[in-house]
Amino acid sequence: MRAIARTGARAAAAAAAAGLSVAGGLAACQGASEKRSFEACEAIGDGFRAAVWAKRHENITVLEPENDQIGRLLTALRDRRTTGADFRQIADRLMSLLFELALASVDTDEVTVTTPEGYGYTGTMPFLSRSVVAVVSKDDASILAEALRRTMGDVEVCKVTCDDTSKAVTDSSSLPADLSERDLVLVLVPVMNDHHRCEHLVEALTQRGVDAGSIVVVALTMSPAVADKLSKIEGGAIGVVSATIDSGVDHRGFLMPGLGVFHERYGE
Numbered sequence: 190m191r192a193i194a195r196t197g198a199r200a201a202a203a204a205a206a207a208g209l210s211v212a213g214g215l216a217a218c219q220g221a222s223e224k225r226s227f228e229a230c231e232a233i234g235d236g237f238r239a240a241v242w243a244k245r246h247e248n249i250t251v252l253e254p255e256n257d258q259i260g261r262l263l264t265a266l267r268d269r270r271t272t273g274a275d276f277r278q279i280a281d282r283l284m285s286l287l288f289e290l291a292l293a294s295v296d297t298d299e300v301t302v303t304t305p306e307g308y309g310y311t312g313t314m315p316f317l318s319r320s321v322v323a324v325v326s327k328d329d330a331s332i333l334a335e336a337l338r339r340t341m342g343d344v345e346v347c348k349v350t351c352d353d354t355s356k357a358v359t360d361s362s363s364l365p366a367d368l369s370e371r372d373l374v375l376v377l378v379p380v381m382n383d384h385h386r387c388e389h390l391v392e393a394l395t396q397r398g399v400d401a402g403s404i405v406v407v408a409l410t411m412s413p414a415v416a417d418k419l420s421k422i423e424g425g426a427i428g429v430v431s432a433t434i435d436s437g438v439d440h441r442g443f444l445m446p447g448l449g450v451f452h453e454r455y456g457e
């Protein structure tokens with residue numbers, strides 16, 4: 190989305206000027222890899238390399254380099270000792286931040302409200318239930334729908350079915366008839382070690398007339414190869430917000446360093 194792209198570009202420029210890390214990536218690692226230790230933001234880079242990466246991925250905003258607290262939450266989320274309620278709480282906090290960032294581009298109306306003290310206050314307020322719809326794979330729906338509603342209230346969540354092998358969308362009947370008229374369409378994919386499911390979800394939306402500039406992909410993490418793909422996806426520039434970007438993919442197809450099978454850990 191245009192506003193998110195501008196936000197990411199401003200963050201990249203400011204961070205580069207201050208010598209801070211911004212979103213960067215390493216090539217996805219295919220084939221066997223030794224069990225080594227990774228560092229925070231290792232795949233994101235800093236300095237000149239980070240500035241170049243950010244320029245090539247202007248539609249992608251990554252939270253971790255800009256916020257130490259995000260880094261602490263991601264460390265806890267990656268730790269295999271974090272289980273059950275602790276894992277869910279941390280994941281929900283991160284997803285709430287991502288949802289808020291995705292909402293930054295929603296059009297707002299000027300409204301006047303009355304405070305408990307009886308004073309008037311003029312500000313802005315988005316009409317989320319009217320303008321926003323979230324699209325999620327049926328496999329992830331039970332996890333992401335609740336986290337989304339805790340952040341955004343009564344927002345319409347559409348569950349689509351994807352083929353387990355090809356990742357193609359096989360049932361999109363839940364998508365609303367007025368989808369192309371919505372201000373914002375969120376595509377929720379928590380962990381992306383490959384781009385196929387997300388790409389098919391976006392394709393299903395554009396085929397229904399949704400403008401690419403109204404689509405924002407929300408993820409906790411993805412591989413650098415996925416980020417590269419989403420920066421030049423067919424149909425136009427979509428917005429992407431992610432908590433971090435992992436260093437690559439190992440010979441088993443798992444992200445490195447990864448955070449495990451998300452829906453299994455979330456459901457413990």
